[in-house]
Structures are given as structure tokens and as C-alpha cells.
Amino acid sequence: MEARIRIRNTKSILFKGVIVFFAFLITVPLIIVLLYIIKQGVTQVSWHFLTHVPAPVGESGGGISNALLGSFIMVMMSSVLAIPVGMFAGIYLSENPHTKLAYYSGLCVDILQGVPSIVVGIVIYFWLVKPLGTFSAISGSVALAIMMLPIVIRSTEQTLRLLPPSLKEAALSLGVPYHRVILKVIVPCGFAGILSGIMLSIARIIGETAPLLFTAFGNPYLSSSITKPMESLPHLIFTYATSPYDEWHNLAWGASFILLMFVLTLNIITKLITRKWNIQL
């Protein structure tokens, strides 16, 4: 009897050992990737690197200013497109959870969340690139906005659902009309959650390459025209990483480092906000 208990206990301990081993082993690839990118990228970054366009093959120097500007412009434009739609749709979902429209738009959020980003790229190609006759920053932004939407909607919806109904009642009982109740009481009270959803969605789209391949395309020159092709950080990394030149690889390492820093910072800030406000996303 005692021997059997000992065997069972040993088994239990062994099992825990295996679990702990696998659970921590998974952080190893992440740490290796992060350290490698930092090691390769940090030496590339300089003021010159941030303020110049890539140098042609064979010339040294050059930077990623075109991609920085492009990513900035396109992320801004997609935020302008996606945040109002996402917030209002999220408010609708949290306010009217049982309507038919809520069911179908909830379903559509789930669908959008699962759509491969390359498919969004294809669709925007036919919606915008073909009619406009050229790759453009606009079409890239619309593609990214569609990628942003589900995250903004879900975070808005879930944050607002967590707010106590008494808050809404308090405002309504003062004769505050519905739209002011939502915009001046409910949304400000859930602001932290909505904001972290927005930041998370930006962190996601800033690294998206696939939807940009057939929409914004790329542009080796500094351009701020939204009707022309535009470079972005991830697209620059893709082009330069798959090129055969060492200088270009270095440029891509530098760009990867910058991109990674953006993404990590956004994620960490979001984590801090959600932890402080105890929000589940």
C-alpha cells in the first residue's frame, strides 16, 4: 500500500516537472528572437538611419525614413477609419445584446477576427487599387482598418459591459438624454479599456505585412501622398530581408528593431492600463 502511494506521488511530481519544463521552454524561442533582433538592430539605429531613405545597392548608409513616415501615416488613417466605426459598433453591441442586428454583427466580428490578413489584402485590391488604378496609401489604410475593427469593437463592448448598470440609471434619472449618457458617462468611465483596445489593435496592424502587399505596396522614396504607393516598416523589412545584399539586410535588421520596440512598448503600456483597471481583453 505504502509503496503504491509512493509511486503515485513520484508520478505526480514527475508530471509537474514535465509541465514546468515545457511551460518555461516556450519562452526560450521568444527570448532568442528578441535578443537576436536587438543585437542585430541596435547598432544600425542612428539619427541618420531614422531620417534618410534607403541607399541604393552598393552605397552604404541610408535609412528607413520613408517606412517610418509611411507606417505613421497609414496607422493614423486606419485609426481614423476604424475607431469611430469600431467604437459605435461596440457600443451598439453592449447596449443591445439581444437584437438580431447584434447577433449578426457579433458574428461578423468573429468572422473578421479569423480572416487571414492576406485575404483582406486581396479584397481591398479589388475595392480600391483596381478602381484607382494604382497602389496607394489609402487602400493600405483601409485594409489595416479592417484588421483593426474586430479588436476595437470587442474591447469596447467588453469594457462597457463591465460597467454597473446603476451608472447609466443615475445619469438617465437626471434627465440626461441617451446619447449624452453614453458619450459623457459610459464611454469616459470605460475609457481605459477602450483605449487599451485601440492601442492593442495599433500594435497588431503596425506589424501587418500581408494586407499591404497588394494595397500600399512599397515605395523606396519618401512620400506622403496618400494616393501613391507608400512604404511601411513591415513591408520594408520584407523587401530588404529577402534581397541578396548584406547592406540591405542590415537595414532590415534596424527596421525590425524599431518595429519591435514600437510593438513591445504598445503592448506593455496596454498591459499596465488593463492591470490597473482590471480589464480582461
Next chain:
Amino acid sequence: MKNKRLDLSYSQMKWETIFRRILIFMSIVLVLIVIGILITLIMESMPSIKSLGIGYLWGKVWDPVSNIYGAYPFLIGTLLTSFIALIISIPFSYAVSIYLGEYNPKGWLSNLLKNTIELIAAVPSIIYGFWGLFVLVPIIRTFEAKIGVAPYGIGIFTSSLILAVMIIPYAASLGITLIRMVPSPLKEGAYALGATRFEVIRSVIMPFTRSGLFAGVLLSLGRALGETMAVTMLIGNTSTLAHTFKDLIFGPSNTMASVIANEFTEADHTVYLSALIELGLVLFFVTVVINLIGKRIITRFTNN
């Protein structure tokens, strides 16, 4: 004063209606976007569906130069990369779920590990691809030389390795939440009967969370199937299928997403382009169905 308030309240009523309409309108926009995506994909796939028929899906040859299109190599490439990645990732995502859900649900170490794993999903796929191309590929090449296959370095195996890492967070973070939801009276009941921790996990926690953990695996699979950039950089972009299984796994190949990424802007005639879009349509359907099934299981699980 009193009349002013009355006037104001009437103008406010108008705004209330407008505001409600905006909410409804934005929700409809969302539905329209999704319907639009579907319609566009179907419409643009029509030339290919018409001229190639359903046989396109199991056509073994993809040769745009001779105008022959068969999706079979990409279906195989996609399924193989995704399933190998899934198999590699499952032990990890289950281990993380059990460790953070049961053994160590609170405290700084638990939080640190959980946040680290969530960061895995935050790193853009292009960065995994780039790193894989320059660090992982040479390692795999050495390994391939040792086991006696052509040392390409790139291919299905390499892509699967990277994919496995990328998809772990999706199954893991769901698994953690679900395992934490196991009611403690259930566990205590088993402990009271003298069960060890392992026995409680095996005979109480696992059966209780099985469907939910499966849903997590489905979500991971959905990610893997649609993942584009990392795979595009690592799979080798070869549209012919290798003849032996070993060459297939370790040699270059193509997935649906990667062939679209590589050839879409080069597709110079209607059927070629349309054949690529049809791949996108298939990909759309498969990932959407997998995701919706996963979500349904989760909803049912959390409602019970």
C-alpha cells in the same frame, strides 16, 4: 429657465434618435464589410471556377506558364505546415495552460510567464520570418545534411517550427482561463479521496476542460492556416510536390497564403489571378468555419 430646459429637452430627443441611428448604422457597416468581402472573393473567383471547375481543387499541377492550375500542392502544403505546427505546439500550450491555470495561477512569476507568452503573439510575423531565414534556416540545413536529405534549410519543416511558436499563445491563453474556471469543489472532492495532484489533473481538470481546450487548438489551427509572411519567407516557394514524404517535409513547398503573397502581383491574366483568388476564397471559408466552431465551443463552455 424652466422653458429653456423644456426646449432643450426637445432638441435633445432629436439627437437621441440620431445617435441611436448612428449606432445601428455602424453595426450595419460592419456586416456589410463582411458580406462585401465574401461577395468580392466569390465574384473574382468566378473566372477560375467557370474555366477550371471543381477539379481545380485536386489538380496536381500548378504551371501558370502553360496555363495549368491545380490547387492540390498548396492544399497539401498548407495542411502539412499547419498540422505539424499544431502537433509541435500542443504539448507546450497544454503545459502552459496547466501550469498557469492550476499549479501557479497567481503571483509575480505566473504573471511574468503569462505576459511573456502573450508577447509571443505580439511579435509581428515578418520578424519571425526574418529571424527564421537568417538563424533557423542554417541550423536546419546542418540538421538536414546529418539526416541525409537535401539541405535546403527552407521548407515545410522550418515553417512549421516557427508557426508552432507563433500559435502557442492562442491556445494557451484560452486554456489558462478555462482551467482556472474549474470549480474548486470538484477538485477538492478528488483530493479528499486521496488523489494526487496528477490524478486530479488527469481525471478532474482534463475531462472538465476538454472541449474548451480543443476549441483553443482550433483557434490555433485557424491562425496557422492563414499565417502568411513568416511562412512565405521560409517555405521556399515551390509549387511542385516532392515525390517522397521525407523530401516533402524537408524540401521547399508552398501554402495557399504564400502562393498568393508571391504570385498575386505577377498574375498577368484573368484565370491566373482568379485561380489565386479562389485559393483565398477557400482559405477564407476554412479559417472562418474553424474559428466559428472554436468560438461556439467556447461560448457553450463558458455558459455552462
Next chain:
Amino acid sequence: MEHTVVSASKFNAWFGDNHVVKDVSIGIEKNQVIAVMGPSGCGKTTFLRCINRMHELIPGATAKGSLKLYDDEVYTMNPIYVRYKIGMVFQRPNPFPNLSIYDNVVAGYKLNGLKMAKADMDNIVEKSLTSAALWKEVKDSLHKKGTFLSGGQQQRLCIARAIAMEPEVILFDEPTSALDPISTSSVEQLFHELKEKYTLIIVTHNMQQAARVSDKTAFFYLGELVEFDDTKQMFTAPADVRTQNYITGRFS
């Protein structure tokens, strides 16, 4: 002559098919404290929420019959205007967590976009907080968040918020059920002072409270208004056997 502020006749309310308020007729006079009591589920809270048209905000909720504020039919008035005139205090204190104490008091003005001079606003804040017996406690921390106050203070802040709108009637939905005994007595004391200016309708399931604070008491049972009389009369010699059973604790 006393003047009737709120009157209902043959008033009914439903949640879907559930008939929760049945043929209620009542006349409430100015500057009185009315207690509304009855076992839980008797429709007392629903009736209260019908008076300022909060009931209809719940999906599936309907109401029918006549309900008047002075001579105006409440259900043909603009609901927003009704809620200006009839304030409400809830079961749990619910100050706006994103606003300071000061802004909480004038929330009714600010959230409605009613503009006024700073001096007027200061004046309203001081007057309302004084009426709510909170001014002395918070006058040095007006710009702190309202959620830092204790439960009883928060509830008095909510009362000040209602007073600030200068309503005719203030509805209280079990206003002390979430408070400790000391906070409860501070709120109860307020009722006596507030009735000088307002008409108070208080839903409570605490009979002692009803007896302590009210001039008149309405007893609801299964959606019907069983009895409405002077509080003293009701507690000493109830006319209806159901009232008597309730008061003597035969059902709860």
C-alpha cells in the same frame, strides 16, 4: 388647501407578459414623505420607476393608465423633462466615478449641456450639499472624486445631485438598504428637512423606517395598492387584513 403633486388612476405596468403593477390609484400631496412598502416582488419599485419613466427603459417593459404630475400627464410629457422634475436616488449610492464631488452635484446640468455662470454653479453646489447635510464634510475636498467618500456620504452626494436639479418630487428606491446603521440615520434625518421643499416618495422594505420617517404609507401586495393612509393609522389600525399580516410579520 393641500395640493396634489403626483396622482395615478388605474395605472398598470408590465414586464413583457408579467403584470407587475395593477390598477393603482393614488394621490400624493405636496411636502409630504410617502413610504411605499410591501414584500419583495410586490411592484413597489416598479411603480416608483414608472413615476419618472425609468421603467420603460427596460426592454419589454410597458405601462398604461393615467399618471399625473400636477395636471400634466407624465406619459405624454417629454421623458427627459419628466426626469428633470422628478429626481431619483437609488438603492446603492452611484456617484459618477469619473467626476469630482463638485461635478457630481451639478452633473444634471453639465451632462445635459445646460450652461451657466461659475458663480451660479458654485451657489447650486453649496446649497445642494448643505441641504444634503454634506457641505461641512466635503467643502475642502470638492475636487476629489466622489467615489472616495464613505457609503453614507456617497448616498447624500446622490441626494444632493438630485436636489441640484430643483425637482418637485424626489423618488428614493430603498435608499438605505446598502448603508450601515449610522449612515442610515443620517439619511433618515435628511428626509425631515427635505420635505420642507420637496415631496419625497420612499420605497422601503424596512417597516421601522417607514414608521419613523413617513407621513403617509402605501402598502403594495402582488401588484395592487392595498392600502394608503396616514402612517400612524396604518401601523396602529390597518384597514386591510393583508396589511395587518404584513405588519405583524406573517409574511415577508
